Amino acid sequence: MSDRRFGTLLLIPAAIFILGLAIFPVLQSIWLSFHQILLALPGLGKKFVGLENYGRILTDPAARDSIGFTFLFVFGTTLCELILGLAMALTLNRSFRGRGWVRAAILIPWAIPTVVASQMWRYILNDQYGLVNLFLFGSDTASYQAWLAHPWGARLAVMAADIWKTSSFAALLLLAGLQTIPNELYEAARIDGASPWAQFRRITLPLLKPAILVTLLFRTMDAFRVFDLVFVMTQGGPASSTHVLQFYGYQRMFTEGDMGYGSAVSVVVFLTIFIVSLFYIRAMGTRLFERAKV
Amino acid sequence: MKKWVAKIAFWAWVGLLLVFSLTPFLWFLITSLKSQIQILQSPPAIWPEGGFHFYLSAISRFQLFRFMKNSLVVAGSTTVLSLTIGALAGYALSRLPVRRKPLILGGILAVSMFPQISIVGPVWRILRSLGLLNTYPGLVAPYIMLTLPLAIWIMASFFKELPTELEEAAKIDGCGPLKTLVKVVAPVAAPGIFTAAILIFIFAWNEFFFALLIMTRPEIQTLPVGIALFPGQFTIPWGELSAASVMATLPLVFLVLLFQRRIIRGLSAGSIVQ
Numbered sequence: 001m002s003d004r005r006f007g008t009l010l011l012i013p014a015a016i017f018i019l020g021l022a023i024f025p026v027l028q029s030i031w032l033s034f035h036q037i038l039l040a041l042p043g044l045g046k047k048f049v050g051l052e053n054y055g056r057i058l059t060d061p062a063a064r065d066s067i068g069f070t071f072l073f074v075f076g077t078t079l080c081e082l083i084l085g086l087a088m089a090l091t092l093n094r095s096f097r098g099r100g101w102v103r104a105a106i107l108i109p110w111a112i113p114t115v116v117a118s119q120m121w122r123y124i125l126n127d128q129y130g131l132v133n134l135f136l137f138g139s140d141t142a143s144y145q146a147w148l149a150h151p152w153g154a155r156l157a158v159m160a161a162d163i164w165k166t167s168s169f170a171a172l173l174l175l176a177g178l179q180t181i182p183n184e185l186y187e188a189a190r191i192d193g194a195s196p197w198a199q200f201r202r203i204t205l206p207l208l209k210p211a212i213l214v215t216l217l218f219r220t221m222d223a224f225r226v227f228d229l230v231f232v233m234t235q236g237g238p239a240s241s242t243h244v245l246q247f248y249g250y251q252r253m254f255t256e257g258d259m260g261y262g263s264a265v266s267v268v269v270f271l272t273i274f275i276v277s278l279f280y281i282r283a284m285g286t287r288l289f290e291r292a293k294v
Numbered sequence: 295m296k297k298w299v300a301k302i303a304f305w306a307w308v309g310l311l312l313v314f315s316l317t318p319f320l321w322f323l324i325t326s327l328k329s330q331i332q333i334l335q336s337p338p339a340i341w342p343e344g345g346f347h348f349y350l351s352a353i354s355r356f357q358l359f360r361f362m363k364n365s366l367v368v369a370g371s372t373t374v375l376s377l378t379i380g381a382l383a384g385y386a387l388s389r390l391p392v393r394r395k396p397l398i399l400g401g402i403l404a405v406s407m408f409p410q411i412s413i414v415g416p417v418w419r420i421l422r423s424l425g426l427l428n429t430y431p432g433l434v435a436p437y438i439m440l441t442l443p444l445a446i447w448i449m450a451s452f453f454k455e456l457p458t459e460l461e462e463a464a465k466i467d468g469c470g471p472l473k474t475l476v477k478v479v480a481p482v483a484a485p486g487i488f489t490a491a492i493l494i495f496i497f498a499w500n501e502f503f504f505a506l507l508i509m510t511r512p513e514i515q516t517l518p519v520g521i522a523l524f525p526g527q528f529t530i531p532w533g534e535l536s537a538a539s540v541m542a543t544l545p546l547v548f549l550v551l552l553f554q555r556r557i558i559r560g561l562s563a564g565s566i567v568q
Contacts (some may be wrong), residue, residue: 011392013382109319201476250414250507
């Protein structure tokens with residue numbers, strides 16, 4: 001057997017899973033989104049309705065709310081995670097005693113199951129037993145707040161939990177980028193009398209740009225898929241203030257059994273992510289594909 | 295003098311990072327060790343005095359071990375199968391002359407960014423028509439698909455670094471291509487395989503969205519589903535819930551403490567390679 005044929009053979013099992021459970025489902029979602037399919041009424045079958053499901057997204061206020069909060073969530077968390085992750089990475093890039101332990105501690109939020117993290121944050125913000133209330137008001141229980149009952153409290157809480165959980169992932173990607181910057185550059189800058197801030201602006205940031213873009217790309221894509229946090233912490237409430245697209249689509253599809261409309265929502269999510277990632281890939285230039293030649 | 299200030303500021307910042315990262319977990323750990331009286335105190339007590347009774351009641355009343363067994367079966371099978379399939383594909387894409395390599399690798403990367411919501415409906419329909427809802431294979435199959443991109447990228451980046459003499463020597467010794475891969479290349483790439491295994495296991499242990507939709511019967515649900523849908527009439531049983539959460543998290547804390555270097559290497563391999 002030639003190496004080429006052997007190589008193709010080795011790719012077949014992976015191809016079956018990826019084509020069968022990723023590519024085909026996406027195409028089928030697009031097809032389903034042009035139909036009306038109600039799981040509760042299988043007798044109706046599939047009725048072709050054209051773009052009607054997409055029209056409903058535009059007119060449904062709950063859909064618009066969830067689009068609005070999804071974008072706020074993606075933008076807010078990605079930006080905060082980049083800044084906090086960069087601060088963590090700069091810290092871990094220095095050598096100090098106990099660095100290994102600090103690194104492990106920072107990694108722990110990343111490893112905790114999102115569902116568990118969500119329950120933790122729900123408890124921390126609890127109106128009777130929460131640590132936040134204890135910290136702010138001590139034994140003055142009359143002042144204790146039900147943070148998750150306020151629309152903005154709930155929104156900020158979901159975002160804070162995500163920032164807590166995934167900043168360390170951003171930090172690791174940025175740390176890997178920092179470690180590729182040669183130390184001689186900083187030494188030369190120091191000899192020329194450049195301040196630490198100038199070194200950061202003129203050396204670190206420009207040379208870290210590829211790592212920053214990769215981090216932004218990964219975090220943005222992931223933030224668009226937020227589900228677990230909302231499901232556990234708020235169920236989209238109060239009054240649909242924390243609805244996000246993946247949760248909204250899930251409810252339409254499975255809670256209400258409206259497969260066609262739910263599929264239309266899922267196609268909107270897919271296209272949004274596709275367009276945003278194209279922007280990033282253009283910003284990264286051709287590097288992505290050059291380096292893709294492993 | 296100035297040096298001193300900088301040093302204190304640095305350690306204060308490190309301390310802040312530690313508090314930020316560890317407080318939520320420690321607070322749940324404290325909660326899980328409280329007594330039944332303490333758990334209902336407001337303001338909440340700081341020092342727990344209950345011992346392990348919430349753990350015992352999570353095991354007996356909440357069936358904690360059954361959820362853990364389900365998670366272990368699903369995450370374990372996912373790890374073994376995804377690694378095997380991913381290693382084969384990663385080997386082909388890094389060491390063998392396959393056509394359109396950049397396109398395939400770019401495509402795999404793109405698949406890893408698909409939002410779950412845009413595939414879950416059809417995947418659910420496929421599993422239903424095959425009678426695989428509420429079965430282990432029904433959850434493991436989508437997990438293999440979800441973890442394959444990571445497995446392939448990590449394996450490819452590790453295989454790439456092996457010297458080419460390895461295969462040449464095997465060929466001279468008369469090894470066929472499959473025997474070369476299994477007997478010669480795979481053992482040398484063991485660190486890479488292990489790194490990928492840890493990351494896949496953590497992913498499968500933590501996954502919630504697909505598990506929620508595919509496993510609707512409590513007997514077969516995994517830990518994240520059990521913890522998200524924790525049963526409680528009127529009030530949430532925070533004692534049992536925090537005990538179950540700590541039990542779900544401890545294996546991962548140990549993995550991080552033991553293998554943090556590998557995890558970091560694996561996570562950045564998956565991104566730097568691009």
